[in-house]
Structures are given as structure tokens and as C-alpha cells.
Amino acid sequence: MTNTLYIPVRDGSTSLNGLATMFINSWCGNKTQLTFVNHSSDSLTIPLPCLTAKANPNVALLTTLPFLVVGESENLSHLTVSGLAAVSRYLMKDSGDPVVIKSLGFRGNCLQAPAECSIWTSFCEVQMIQSTILFLTQQQQEGVVEIPTTLVQLEEHLKQPIRMHNVVKRWQKNQQSSRVADGELRQEEIQKQAGSLLDHTYVEGPDMTLADLLLFPCVTLLSERLSAFGIQLAEHLPRVSSWLMTMKPVVRQAWTTTVGETPILDIASLRIQPQPTVKIPHIKETSLYKRDTARRTGTGGNLSADEVKKVTDLLKRQKLMWLNNDSENGTGGHITTELPEGLISLIDVNTCSDFTPKINWTSLPDPAHPRQGHIPGSRLDRKIQQLDGIAAAVIEVVSQGDVIVDFCSGGGHLGILLAYLLPHCHVVMVDNKEESVRNARQRVAKLMLNNVTVIQSNLDYFRGRFDLGVALHACGVATDLVLHTCLAQRAAFVLCPCCYGNLAHPELPVHYPQSELFSSRDIPAYDFSVLARMADHITPSGRLGMAAVDLDRLARASQENYIVTLRKLKPDSCSPKHDLLTGIPSDHCRKKS
Numbered sequence: 001m002t003n004t005l006y007i008p009v010r011d012g013s014t015s016l017n018g019l020a021t022m023f024i025n026s027w028c029g030n031k032t033q034l035t036f037v038n039h040s041s042d043s044l045t046i047p048l049p050c051l052t053a054k055a056n057p058n059v060a061l062l063t064t065l066p067f068l069v070v071g072e073s074e075n076l077s078h079l080t081v082s083g084l085a086a087v088s089r090y091l092m093k094d095s096g097d098p099v100v101i102k103s104l105g106f107r108g109n110c111l112q113a114p115a116e117c118s119i120w121t122s123f124c125e126v127q128m129i130q131s132t133i134l135f136l137t138q139q140q141q142e143g144v145v146e147i148p149t150t151l152v153q154l155e156e157h158l159k160q161p162i163r164m165h166n167v168v169k170r171w172q173k174n175q176q177s178s179r180v181a182d183g184e185l186r187q188e189e190i191q192k193q194a195g196s197l198l199d200h201t202y203v204e205g206p207d208m209t210l211a212d213l214l215l216f217p218c219v220t221l222l223s224e225r226l227s228a229f230g231i232q233l234a235e236h237l238p239r240v241s242s243w244l245m246t247m248k249p250v251v252r253q254a255w256t257t258t259v260g261e262t263p264i265l266d267i268a269s270l271r272i273q274p275q276p277t278v279k280i281p282h283i284k285e286t287s288l289y290k291r292d293t294a295r296r297t298g299t300g301g302n303l304s305a306d307e308v309k310k311v312t313d314l315l316k317r318q319k320l321m322w323l324n325n326d327s328e329n330g331t332g333g334h335i336t337t338e339l340p341e342g343l344i345s346l347i348d349v350n351t352c353s354d355f356t357p358k359i360n361w362t363s364l365p366d367p368a369h370p371r372q373g374h375i376p377g378s379r380l381d382r383k384i385q386q387l388d389g390i391a392a393a394v395i396e397v398v399s400q401g402d403v404i405v406d407f408c409s410g411g412g413h414l415g416i417l418l419a420y421l422l423p424h425c426h427v428v429m430v431d432n433k434e435e436s437v438r439n440a441r442q443r444v445a446k447l448m449l450n451n452v453t454v455i456q457s458n459l460d461y462f463r464g465r466f467d468l469g470v471a472l473h474a475c476g477v478a479t480d481l482v483l484h485t486c487l488a489q490r491a492a493f494v495l496c497p498c499c500y501g502n503l504a505h506p507e508l509p510v511h512y513p514q515s516e517l518f519s520s521r522d523i524p525a526y527d528f529s530v531l532a533r534m535a536d537h538i539t540p541s542g543r544l545g546m547a548a549v550d551l552d553r554l555a556r557a558s559q560e561n562y563i564v565t566l567r568k569l570k571p572d573s574c575s576p577k578h579d580l581l582t583g584i585p586s587d588h589c590r591k592k593s
């Protein structure tokens with residue numbers, strides 16, 4: 001199995017992500033073959049000695065650079081991995097070197113959670129890189145240098161107690177050299193204090209991990225630039241400075257193999273004045289491990305009855321949608337809408353308990369069937385019903401030769417089924433979870449499908465061209481990122497959303513409500529967030545909230561000249577999240593397969 005690491009290059013320079021990836025590859029013993037791709041999107045480029053005079057092939061980009069292409073092996077199909085943390089994790093696991101593998105931390109989990117779910121991954125993989133690029137490329141105000149916020153956050157993080165698994169055991173192991181004698185602390189005190197008693201030698205605790213390795217190139221460059229301005233890190237951020245001093249000898253060989261012996265920055269050209277004023281941004285005193293729920297939901301706490309009534313009345317007053325209280329069917333009323341003519345087709349949206357399969361499930365080979373995808377018996381029937389509804393909707397709109405992307409493909413239930421049923425289409429499956437992607441690859445290999453590409457990455461790193469985007473239960477804002485990507489490419493879409501309450505995310509390019517329909521009818525962002533949170537309750541008002549959020553999504557597509565439809569997967573019991581949203585660009589001339 002040969003793996004290839006694709007690195008962006010232009011004029012003997014690479015991006016900061018390219019530098020970090022090459023450094024990690026060096027740390028792993030340079031076992032992975034490099035291919036340099038003529039491409040650079042960053043405003044900051046780093047000249048590297050090994051990049052001069054290389055022939056640079058242009059490759060069709062399916063995802064953001066750098067990425068790793070993992071060759072086929074006996075029972076696994078070929079894979080593309082992208083995203084700094086995911087690529088680094090793969091290189092480290094693949095190195096076969098126990099020391100390298102150990103730096104993936106407890107159970108090999110270091111930076112496994114994607115950036116959108118983990119503040120820590122976001123800090124190491126995204127924010128530190130972005131702030132380094134900004135600091136190294138922006139003009140400083142004359143005589144004043146503001147220390148990058150990320151460095152100050154790192155200093156604060158290093159002050160906080162360590163959070164690691166087995167922290168007590170680890171502390172007890174270190175007891176001989178500890179300041180506190182055995183027996184002086186009670187067990188619960190040890191539990192409480194162990195994080196503070198251990199040293200924060202590295203960013204995650206007493207051991208070096210991938211997080212240190214990813215932060216090292218950025219902090220090194222920032223420290224070099226600050227010292228060129230006459231500012232010593234140790235004076236202002238002593239913990240970061242001491243961490244950098246600890247790291248340098250440990251990674252010296254890998255670092256010099258990557259960047260060479262001469263400093264990367266042209267220090268002589270940078271000095272602005274010997275003693276600038278140093279500004280240190282004010283930040284919250286907090287560890288970067290801490291989950292901040294408000295960051296993800298944009299709201300906090302439970303919904304009150306008053307809030308629900310207020311937004312329900314607002315939807316009705318604005319003639320968007322409301323519940324008719326004829327609760328004959330026991331569901332608490334039908335949802336009624338009064339939308340502008342031709343905006344959205346509502347097809348068969350009434351409650352339904354019947355299911356007539358459209359796919360011949362008994363004829364499917366095992367690996368194409370969801371029973372191969374680790375689904376417990378009780379959920380299998382419902383998964384079949386979900387897949388049947390969404391696959392049938394795809395088959396209705398797909399054309400021969402289309403490229404279909406299954407975003408958030410998980411273990412590949414939908415993507416594999418579509419690839420099997422539509423051999424004249426190509427299916428790309430994108431998911432950021434290692435384990436799910438491995439399961440999907442095994443099933444693809446067993447079926448010997450040659451019309452599938454598997455990508456392990458965040459969906460927003462996907463860069464390929466495609467005709468149809470599908471997503472079954474892409475969590476919260478992920479559905480909107482898929483919609484955003486489909487609209488940007490004028491690709492058709494078939495989406496069944498979930499996790500409605502988890503929508504707001506200030507760092508992503510999606511703002512709610514999304515449509516002119518909702519903003520022109522004065523639905524403020526806060527009220528929309530209430531609707532989204534209502535949608536996660538299995539109640540009549542929950543169904544109303546779900547329909548409202550999906551109406552906003554479809555209205556957004558409609559305003560970009562899509563023909564859009566809202567229908568339901570059948571039967572209702574197949575999932576509480578059973579809205580099915582389809583959109584076809586009105587200018588599409590599609591030939592059916």
C-alpha cells in the first residue's frame with residue numbers, strides 16, 4: 001500500500017499548513033511519499049529549501065491541500081484524508097514508530113474530534129494557523145505591536161490545571177518527586193487537585209502530543225517575528241516561552257529537516273524600532289479544553305413556554321405557518337402554510353404510518369445492505385425506511401454520469417446503496433469520523449465498487465465538482481453547509497436534516513434565518529434559534545419548528561432559482577427527523593439515467 005502526501009507549492013514556497021504537514025511527516029520519519037502540487041491559496045508562503053526546482057504536477061483537487069491519499073489494501077478501498085489534524089493523525093498512526101504513536105495520547109484520541117465540535121482541535125488546527133498568517137502578513141501600527149490573541153490564550157491555557165485521563169494515577173506515580181507527601185491529602189482532595197499538582201510541561205500535560213507538534217511551527221514563527229520587533233516572548237508570555245524551549249530540542253531534527261538551518265523569516269527587513277509598545281489583548285481566563293455550549297448553540301438553557309408561544313404566534317402573524325388544531329389524527333394538528341405562489345411544492349406532507357418500499361431490499365448483496373453497517377436490530381427497519389425514501393428521491397432526479405456527493409456519509413449506508421444502484425454515476429462519500437470511514441471503505445472493497453471515492457475530512461474542505469449533493473441526518477449546521485456547497489456549485493440536492501437545535505455557529509458562513517422570505521417577515525435570529533430548538537422536541541410545536549427551519553432552507557434555495565420541494569420520509573416513525581428537502585436548479589437540463 002503506497003500513500004502519497006500532496007503539498008501545495010508555488011515558487012519554492014508552501015503554505016503554513018503545508019509546512020506543518022511536512023514537519024509532522026519528518027517527525028514520523030519521512031516515510032510517506034510527497035507530491036508537490038502547483039497551488040497556493042494562502043497570503044503567507046514559507047520558502048523551504050527542499051521545494052526548489054521540483055516539477056509540480058497539477059492535480060484535480062477534490063479537497064483542500066495538503067491532503068493524503070491512502071492506497072488500496074487487501075480489505076480497504078482507497079481513501080483521501082484532509083484537514084491538518086486528520087492528516088497528521090494518519091501519518092503518525094501509519095509510522096509504525098511506538099514513540100510517534102504514543103504522542104497520539106490516551107487511546108490515540110489526540111485531536112480526533114473535529115474542529116467544529118472541539119475548541120481544542122479548533123485552536124490547534126485552525127485558529128493558531130489563521131492568527132499566525134494574519135500576524136505575519138499584516139502591517140503593524142508604527143511603534144506598537146499587539147501580541148496575537150492565540151499566544152495569550154495559550155499562555156492562559158498553560159496556567160490552568162491539566163485535564164487528562166488517569167490524572168490521579170499519573171500524579172500518584174510521580175509522588176516521589178511531588179511537593180506533597182503521601183497521606184497528607186484525602187482521596188477527594190487528590191481528585192480535585194491532581195490536575196494542578198502535575199506540571200503543564202506540554203500543552204496537554206506532562207507528555208508531548210500531536211497538539212504540541214501542530215502548535216510548534218506557528219509559535220516558532222510568531223516568536224521569531226516578535227523577537228525581530230525587539231520583543232522577547234519570555235518577558236510577556238513566560239509559560240509559552242518555556243514550552244517552546246522544552247519543545248525545541250525534542251523536535252530539532254524533524255524541524256531542521258523541514259526548514260533547513262537558516263531562519264525562515266528575513267529578520268533584517270522586519271525590525272520596526274528597538275522598543276515598541278507591546279499590547280497584550282485581554283482574554284477570558286480559561287482552559288482551551290473547556291466546552292462552551294453557548295458557542296455552539298448561540299443560546300443557553302431550556303425553552304420556556306412563553307418563548308415557544310411568542311415564536312409560534314410570530315410565525316402565524318407573519319402568515320408563514322401555523323398549526324390547525326383539528327387534532328383528529330392524534331398528532332396535535334396539521335401544519336398550514338400560506339406561502340407566495342410557486343415558492344415551494346409541498347408533496348404529501350401529512351402524517352403517514354404506511355410504508356411501501358421502492359427498492360428491492362432482498363436483492364441487495366450484503367455489503368450494500370444497512371445490516372452490514374453495525375446497526376442494531378431494532379433500528380435496522382427504520383434505517384431501511386429512511387434509505388428507501390431518500391434513495392428513491394435521488395433516483396428521481398439523478399442523470400446518467402452524474403457525480404453524487406454523500407456528505408456526512410457515516411458508515412456509507414446511503415452512498416454505498418446509491419453507488420450500487422446507479423453504476424453509471426460516481427459517488428463521493430465525505431465524513432470526518434475515522435471509524436465510520438473505515439467501515440465504509442471495507443464495504444466498498446467487499447462490493448468491488450469502482451464508482452466510489454471516499455474522503456475523510458470535514459465537509460467544508462471538499463472542493464470537487466459535483467452534480468447532486470445528498471445528506472441523510474447531517475447534524476445541525478452541517479446540513480446548511482451542504483446546502484451552501486450545493487447552491488455554490490448549482491448542484492441539485494436531496495437532504496434529510498437532523499439536530500435542529502444545534503444551528504448557530506459564529507465561525508461558519510451560515511447565518512439564520514437564511515432566506516429573504518424569513519428576514520422580510522421580521523423573524524429575528526433569536527426567535528429563529530428558538531424555532532430550531534423547538535424542532536428537537538417530539539411535540540406538535542416541535543414539528544412546527546422543524547417545518548419552519550426547513551422552509552427557511554428551501555426558501556433560500558428558491559430565491560437562488562431552484563425548484564424546491566418539501567416532503568416526508570415514510571412512515572413518520574422511521575425517524576423523528578423525517579423532512580425531505582429536494583432542490584433542482586431551474587436552469588438545469590437533465591437527462592435521466
Ligand SMILES: C[S@@+](CC[C@H](N)C(=O)[O-])C[C@H]1O[C@@H](n2cnc3c(N)ncnc32)[C@H](O)[C@@H]1O
Pocket residue numbers: 116407408409410411412413414430431432433436457458459460471472473474475478
Ligand atoms: C447522524 S450521522 C449520519 C450518518 C449517515 N449519513 C447515516 O445516515 O447513516 C452524522 C455523520 O455526520 C458526520 N459529520 C458531522 N459533521 C461533519 C462535518 N462537518 N464534516 C464531515 N462529516 C461530518 C459525523 O461524523 C457522522 O458520521
